[in-house]
Amino acid sequence: MHVFVVLCRLAWRYLWRNHRRTIVMLSAIAIGAWAMIFMTALTRGMVDQMIVDGISVIPGHVLIHDPDYLDDPSVNNRVALSDAELDERFGGAGFAGWSSRVRVPAIVTSERESRGVTLLGIDPEAERSFAFFDYDDVDGRFLEAPDDKGVVLGAKLADTLETRVGKRVVLMSQDPDNEIADRGFRVVGLFHAEMDATEESFAFVGKRTAQDMLRIGDSVSEVVFVGDDYRDVEPVYEKVAALVDDSVRVSRWTEVDTYLGTMMGMMDGFMLIWVIVIFLALSFGLVNTLVMAVFERIREIGLMLALGMKPAMILGQIIIESMMLLAVGLLIGDVLAWVTIKPLEGGIDISIVAEGMEMFGASSTLYPSFDIDDVILANVVVMILGFLASLSPAWRASRYEPVEAITKV
Amino acid sequence: MNIVLRLAWRNLWRHSRRTWLTIGAMVFSNVLLVFMISLQFGMYGLMIDNTLKVFSGHMQVQAPGYKDDQKMRQVVPDVQPLAAHLRSELASDTIAARGWAFGLASSAERSYGIGIYGVEPDFEPQVSNIPGLIEEGRYLDDTNATEIVIGTMLARNLRIGIGDELTLLGSGVDGSFAAAVVNVVGIFGSGVKEIDRNIAQMPLGAFQDIFYMNGAGHQVVLLAPDLGQADILQARVETALSDDSDLVVHGWDELQPGLKQAIQADMSSAFFMYGILVILVAFSVLNTQLMSVLERTHEFGIVMSLGLKPGRLGRLVMLETAMMGFIGMILGALAGALFTTWFTVNGFTYPGMEEMVANFNLPGRVYPRATLVSSFAGPLVVFLFTLAAAVYPALRLHRLHPVEAMRTT
Numbered sequence: 001m002h003v004f005v006v007l008c009r010l011a012w013r014y015l016w017r018n019h020r021r022t023i024v025m026l027s028a029i030a031i032g033a034w035a036m037i038f039m040t041a042l043t044r045g046m047v048d049q050m051i052v053d054g055i056s057v058i059p060g061h062v063l064i065h066d067p068d069y070l071d072d073p074s075v076n077n078r079v080a081l082s083d084a085e086l087d088e089r090f091g092g093a094g095f096a097g098w099s100s101r102v103r104v105p106a107i108v109t110s111e112r113e114s115r116g117v118t119l120l121g122i123d124p125e126a127e128r129s130f131a132f133f134d135y136d137d138v139d140g141r142f143l144e145a146p147d148d149k150g151v152v153l154g155a156k157l158a159d160t161l162e163t164r165v166g167k168r169v170v171l172m173s174q175d176p177d178n179e180i181a182d183r184g185f186r187v188v189g190l191f192h193a194e195m196d197a198t199e200e201s202f203a204f205v206g207k208r209t210a211q212d213m214l215r216i217g218d219s220v221s222e223v224v225f226v227g228d229d230y231r232d233v234e235p236v237y238e239k240v241a242a243l244v245d246d247s248v249r250v251s252r253w254t255e256v257d258t259y260l261g262t263m264m265g266m267m268d269g270f271m272l273i274w275v276i277v278i279f280l281a282l283s284f285g286l287v288n289t290l291v292m293a294v295f296e297r298i299r300e301i302g303l304m305l306a307l308g309m310k311p312a313m314i315l316g317q318i319i320i321e322s323m324m325l326l327a328v329g330l331l332i333g334d335v336l337a338w339v340t341i342k343p344l345e346g347g348i349d350i351s352i353v354a355e356g357m358e359m360f361g362a363s364s365t366l367y368p369s370f371d372i373d374d375v376i377l378a379n380v381v382v383m384i385l386g387f388l389a390s391l392s393p394a395w396r397a398s399r400y401e402p403v404e405a406i407t408k409v
Numbered sequence: 410m411n412i413v414l415r416l417a418w419r420n421l422w423r424h425s426r427r428t429w430l431t432i433g434a435m436v437f438s439n440v441l442l443v444f445m446i447s448l449q450f451g452m453y454g455l456m457i458d459n460t461l462k463v464f465s466g467h468m469q470v471q472a473p474g475y476k477d478d479q480k481m482r483q484v485v486p487d488v489q490p491l492a493a494h495l496r497s498e499l500a501s502d503t504i505a506a507r508g509w510a511f512g513l514a515s516s517a518e519r520s521y522g523i524g525i526y527g528v529e530p531d532f533e534p535q536v537s538n539i540p541g542l543i544e545e546g547r548y549l550d551d552t553n554a555t556e557i558v559i560g561t562m563l564a565r566n567l568r569i570g571i572g573d574e575l576t577l578l579g580s581g582v583d584g585s586f587a588a589a590v591v592n593v594v595g596i597f598g599s600g601v602k603e604i605d606r607n608i609a610q611m612p613l614g615a616f617q618d619i620f621y622m623n624g625a626g627h628q629v630v631l632l633a634p635d636l637g638q639a640d641i642l643q644a645r646v647e648t649a650l651s652d653d654s655d656l657v658v659h660g661w662d663e664l665q666p667g668l669k670q671a672i673q674a675d676m677s678s679a680f681f682m683y684g685i686l687v688i689l690v691a692f693s694v695l696n697t698q699l700m701s702v703l704e705r706t707h708e709f710g711i712v713m714s715l716g717l718k719p720g721r722l723g724r725l726v727m728l729e730t731a732m733m734g735f736i737g738m739i740l741g742a743l744a745g746a747l748f749t750t751w752f753t754v755n756g757f758t759y760p761g762m763e764e765m766v767a768n769f770n771l772p773g774r775v776y777p778r779a780t781l782v783s784s785f786a787g788p789l790v791v792f793l794f795t796l797a798a799a800v801y802p803a804l805r806l807h808r809l810h811p812v813e814a815m816r817t818t
Contacts, residue, residue, distance in 0.1 A: 020699055028692035035685040042678075072566055074519055107513045107522045107578075113480055114511045114580045116522030160478055172513060172578070174520035180513075180578070259768065262761035274682070277441065281686055284434030285693035288427055292700050295424075356670025359768050 007313065011321035014293065025289050026329045032278045033333020034340070036378045040271050041341050041368040047267045048369055050362045051230065053194050054260040055253060060099075060130065060224025061233040062240050063256055067249045069221060070256065075104045075214050076176055080247045083218040089243050095236070096227055099126035100220040102210040106173035108153070108203050110161035117157070117203045119173060121210025121220075124148070130226045133191050133198075140165035140189035148206035150188030154199025158190050165190060171203060175215040183213040194363045231264075259361065275378050276385070283389045290322055290393040301397055302405025311398035318397050322390035323383065330379050341370045417728040420701070427697055432737045434693040435791055438686045439741020440748050442787025447749045448757060448777040449679055452766075453672050457636065457661075459770040462538040463604055465664040466630035467639040470495075470646065473657050475627060476664065481510060481582050481620070485656060488626030489529065489613065495629060496532075498649040499642070503632035505532035508616045508625070512579030512587075514559075514609065516567040523563060525577065525609050527616025527626065536632045539597050539610060546571040546595035553614035558595035560605030569593055581621035589619040600772050636661075671769065683787065687794050695798040698730055702802040709806065710814025723803035730799035737795070738788040745788070749779035 015022050055061075066077035081089070083100065090098050102121030107114055124143040128135060135142040142152055151169065153161075163169055165187050172182040185205060193199045211218060227236035233252050241250045254261025294301070301314055347365040350357065354364035421428055461467060470491070475483040485491060485506075492506035508527035513520055530549040534540040539558070540548040549556055557575060564570065573593050581587040591611060599605055617624060631646060633639040639660060646658050662669040702709075709722055756774040763773030 018703075020703070021696060024692060024696045024699060028689055028696070031685070031692070032689055035682075039678075039681065039685075072519075074566070076519075105521055107511070109580055111584050112482075113584075116511060116524075160480070162480075174515065178515065178518050178520065180515070180520070258764040262764040266761055266765065278685065278689065281434060281438055281689040281693075284430050284437065285689070285696055288430040288693065288697060291426055291430070292424075296704070350674070353670035353674045355667035356672070356674045359667045359671040360674070361768065 003313070007317045007320055008324075011317050011324055014297070014317075014321055015324060018293070018296075021289060021292065022325065025285060025325060026332065028282060028285055029326060029329025030332040030336060032282045033330045033378065033382070034336040036275050036278050036382075037334065037337035037370075037375055038340060038368075039274060040374045040378070041337070041370050042366060043270065044267065044371055044374060045367045045369040046360075046362050047263055049365075049367060050360070051260055051264060053198075053363055054257055054361060055230055060222075061227050061230055061253050062225045062236045063251050063253065064223040064225075064240065064244060064248050065221065065251065067247075070249070070251070073103065073105060073221070075174055075181075075216060075221075078216060078219040078221055079223060081219075081223075081244075083220065086220075086223060090223070090225075090240075093239065093243060095225050095239070097126075097129045098223065098225045099123055100207070100223045102207055102214065102216070103221040104173050104214065106171050106203065108151075108157070108161065109170045109172065110163040110167070112162045113160060115157060115160060115200070117153075118201055119171060119210065120202055120204050121207040122146075122204060123207045130224075133193055138189040138191050140187070142189050142191075143204060143206055146206045147208040148188075149185065149209060150205070151185035152189040152191055152204040153187060154202060155190045155192050156196050156199035157201075157203075158187065160200070163187055171205070171213070173214060181214050183209075195358055195361075197358060263361075271374060271377070272381070275381050279382050279385050282382075283385070286322065286325070286386060287389055287393060289325070290318060290390055293321065294318065294393055294397040298400065298405050298408050301400055302402045302408070305400065306402040306406060315394045315398040318394035319387065319390050322386060322394070326383060326386040330382060334375060334379065337375075338370060341368050344368050345370070413725060413728065417725055417732055420705075420725070421729050421732055424701070427700070428733060431693055431697045432733060432740065434690050435734065435737030435788075435795065436741040436744055438690045439737065439788040439791055440745040441686065442683060442791070443742060443745025443779060443784050444749050444752075444777070445679065445683070446787055447779045447783040448752075448775070449675070450783060451777040452769075452771060452775055453675075455771055455775060456668060456672070456769045459538070459599075459601065460665055460668050461661050462536075462632075463599065463601075463608075463770070465661055466536050467633045467636065468631050468643050468646065468658055468660050469664060470629040470631070470650065470656050470658055471627065473655055476657075476659055479509070479627075481580065481584075484582060484622065484625035484627060485629060486625045488624070488629060492529065492532070492629045495631070495646065495649055499645055501631075502532065503535045503634075505529050505536045505630050506613060506626045507533075507628045507630055508613055508620065508622055509627045510579050510587075510616070510620050512577045514563070514567065515576040515578065516569045516573065519567045521563065521566060523559075523607055523609050525557075525579070525611060525616070527613040527620075527622075528610050529613050533610070536630045538599065539608075542597040542599050543595045544598045546593070548595050549610065549612050552612045553618075554612055555589060555591045555615045556594045557591040557609050557611040558597055559593060559609045560607070561596055561598040562602060562606035563609065564593070564596045566606065571596065577619065579620065581619075582623070582625065583621060585621060587620050589615075591615070601770050602767060604770070668769075683790075687791055690791055691794040691798040694730065694734070694795045695801065697733075698726060698799045698802040699805075701729070702726060702805060706809070706814045706817045709809055710811050710817070713809065714811040714815065719806045719809060722806045726803040726806065727796065727799055730796060730803075734792045734795035738785075738792045741791070742784045742788045746779040746784045749777055749784075752776065753778050 069077040104119050106119035108117050123146045168184050168186050170184050175181040225236050225240055227233055237252055347367050350366050351364035472483040488506040492504055496504045506529055510525050512525050514523050574590050577589050579587045633642040643660055753776050756776050758774040
């Protein structure tokens with residue numbers, strides 16, 4: 001232990017012998033660390049927001065469909081369980097929230113225009129806790145019961161259709177026999193969403209009303225379940241899977257929205273690659289610094305060896321030197337990142353590229369998120385890789401022949 | 410060889426390991442830069458091409474307001490004569506008239522809402538990719554035939570093939586009910602799900618009949634020889650439109666605002682990353698050159714007392730840096746181009762890429778191509794930063810006092 005303390009003190013002093021070199025290297029490491037964390041915070045913030053927005057249009061963490069539904073979301077591919085059976089199976093199972101929906105492609109027509117939408121027949125009460133959007137923040141009113149006769153459209157869609165609360169629209173789809181199924185609805189409410197695409201794509205009606213219109217009795221297109229955390233849906237998934245047989249397909253939300261699912265998985269990969277790339281760019285300088293530090297004190301190293309210091313000590317001392325350099329640099333970088341990210345956490349307005357961000361599925365305010373796990377990961381990865389990179393110069397330094405080293409000019 | 414050059418060259422290799430490590434840092438960053446920039450701009454090109462050549466062209470003539478609302482009645486009257494007029498006025502073939510309507514397409518088994526384009530069979534191939542993507546059957550050939558070409562996914566979802574009938578339902582330009590039965594004559598496959606699932610093309614003449622267009626359409630699509638010439642063409646189109654017409658010309662960036670912004674957003678985050686890489690390399694160089702100046706203090710003292718001006722020594726240091734930077738630039742550009750070329754042949758993809766890029770109308774595998782610009786843009790910037798990094802060590806020489814310098818060992 002005592003030896004270790006001495007080695008540390010030695011390493012620290014060596015570090016400041018050539019303070020200019022150390023300061024240049026420290027700045028490089030600090031900038032690198034800052035960039036790692038800052039960039040990750042921005043990206044992490046964007047992805048988090050995308051997932052929150054994205055889940056809000058599924059919504060549900062685990063879903064049950066007919067096996068063919070995801071590929072062919074037609075009225076013919078319905079869940080092979082009636083409403084009564086669903087209640088019996090899931091009603092008492094203690095889910096944080098669950099509901100069933102009719103979800104089919106449809107066309108909405110006003111006296112002026114027609115547009116394609118996803119028709120959602122929902123049970124508003126059952127879904128309230130995990131709603132698509134805040135059901136209270138609706139112009140007019142939201143649906144009140146499964147047999148509500150009204151329709152709620154997005155504000156943007158209503159604009160295009162030139163309709164408004166109180167006017168009538170026609171929804172048109174197909175029934176299981178491919179007969180046209182249509183019905184007039186009074187627009188009772190207009191909802192607002194983070195993204196235009198959401199406002200344009202959905203029409204909400206009561207579940208019973210939708211079932212009547214589509215002539216599908218009491219069957220539904222999907223059953224959804226929510227758990228406590230969208231990042232970890234396995235417990236819910238397993239619970240649901242245990243309650244059904246293979247006449248239906250149970251999916252996690254990441255499988256339904258593959259873009260977001262991929263995005264979430266990709267985020268960690270991106271983070272790691274970015275950290276490694278920066279480290280590699282730094283590593284050349286780090287190794288260079290160590291090589292120089294060893295080179296300019298070959299004679300001292302020779303002397304120490306001649307006086308009986310073990311090669312392992314030399315090796316250890318140089319590695320400690322490298323670790324200290326990295327640790328101080330990382331610390332400065334971490335602090336710098338924290339200082340720059342904190343003031344931005346209220347959100348960065350990037351509405352200048354709002355429509356572009358919408359293509360990514362992101363909204364126009366970016367909330368950087370300073371995630372402590374990301375910071376730890378970046379620091380640990382750099383320390384480990386830094387350790388590996390310093391092995392070679394340190395090893396070479398410890399292998400000098402004392403006599404040769406001392407006499408070296 | 411000039412004596413200064415020879416001196417600089419020899420100084421460079423005094424510590425060959427250090428020099429190679431510094432060059433290594435440059436080459437590493439350069440390879441990354443060349444590859445990333447080639448990939449990035451290749452993808453932007455594809456994004457623009459795929460989006461513009463399927464949907465919007467480089468510019469469109471439309472009725473005012475149509476761009477934002479896409480309402481049926483915001484028409485371009487007598488659209489074919491207008492397109493013909495523009496073709497002769499501008500002496501260009503890459504101009505075609507289109508109509509667009511939303512409708513419900515029903516086969517014997519299924520119904521889906523789709524976007525239906527009415528196109529001129531003779532001219533559409535000049536402005537759109539779709540006619541060239543026909544996988545089965547043939548493209549449209551007669552402007553009045555009640556025929557339609559649809560995407561592969563739509564054909565699969567509707568469960569129909571060549572020769573089958575498709576019923577279209579929608580609303581006409583005056584809001585009246587429009588219906589027709591058309592024959593599927595061709596199926597196209599673009600590889601992008603959204604396109605293959607949601608779009609169909611039929612002859613403009615038949616389209617006008619079905620939707621009561623009375624000779625009108627919604628857009629005249631124009632394609633410039635390349636994107637760079639789009640602005641010039643747009644100005645010519647504006648003058649070619651008669652003065653009393655209230656039609657407007659929109660460029661691609663107005664028609665697809667998301668596309669340009671997505672590129673901008675992506676570019677700014679990419680340039681942030683490139684900037685960090687370049688700065689890290691610059692620090693590496695700064696460190697090396699500072700060391701190389703400091704360790705020669707004694708030697709510099711001697712030559713200065715012999716009458717050498719500090720400015721000349723400074724130029725020597727800059728020359729050394731330039732040599733090192735030049736080697737780094739050439740090696741980096743070559744290695745980067747080679748690395749990129751490997752992907753030009755084999756294609757670049759990663760797990761999940763298909764889901765990630767589908768929003769941008771990109772295929773799941775791209776083939777980046779290293780051009781002269783993409784191979785040298787990054788390395789050149791690195792070279793310039795390398796030179797800038799050597800300024801401080803070079804200027805330090807002016808502060809050197811010959812006698813004191815000679816005393817340092």
